[in-house]
Amino acid sequence: MVTPDFQQILIAARQLPKSAQAKLVSALLQENGSAHTPTLEPLTGLSEAELQALATSVLAPVHAKRLTQLLRLNREKKLTRALQAELGTLLEESDRLALVKAKATYTLSLLKA
Numbered sequence: 001m002v003t004p005d006f007q008q009i010l011i012a013a014r015q016l017p018k019s020a021q022a023k024l025v026s027a028l029l030q031e032n033g034s035a036h037t038p039t040l041e042p043l044t045g046l047s048e049a050e051l052q053a054l055a056t057s058v059l060a061p062v063h064a065k066r067l068t069q070l071l072r073l074n075r076e077k078k079l080t081r082a083l084q085a086e087l088g089t090l091l092e093e094s095d096r097l098a099l100v101k102a103k104a105t106y107t108l109s110l111l112k113a
Helices: 006-014 018-028 048-055 061-075 081-112
Strands: none
Touching: 006 081, 048 081, 061 081
16 A cells, blocks of 8 residues: 655645635644634734735735646646655745735724724
């Protein structure tokens, strides 16, 4: 039996429908039978303009294009191990950006409240 590595698991999870992804996240966050809700920490030490810039930031166009290419190849099952690693790296970068955007948006909402 072949055991998939972490990158393969992440790639497979990202291909699930959004509702299945949400259920997976919920199941993974279960601690001692009760759901654990992670808190989103606000960003500190930034001006409103800086927070707005972060909240509207996007993945670099060259990275977004490459990510799209690799995801297409992945759907077609044409990724080598090297390309799988590259895809994993780009997905991690995209996830980090999404988290920073969420934190910036959250912080802006706190400032306006």
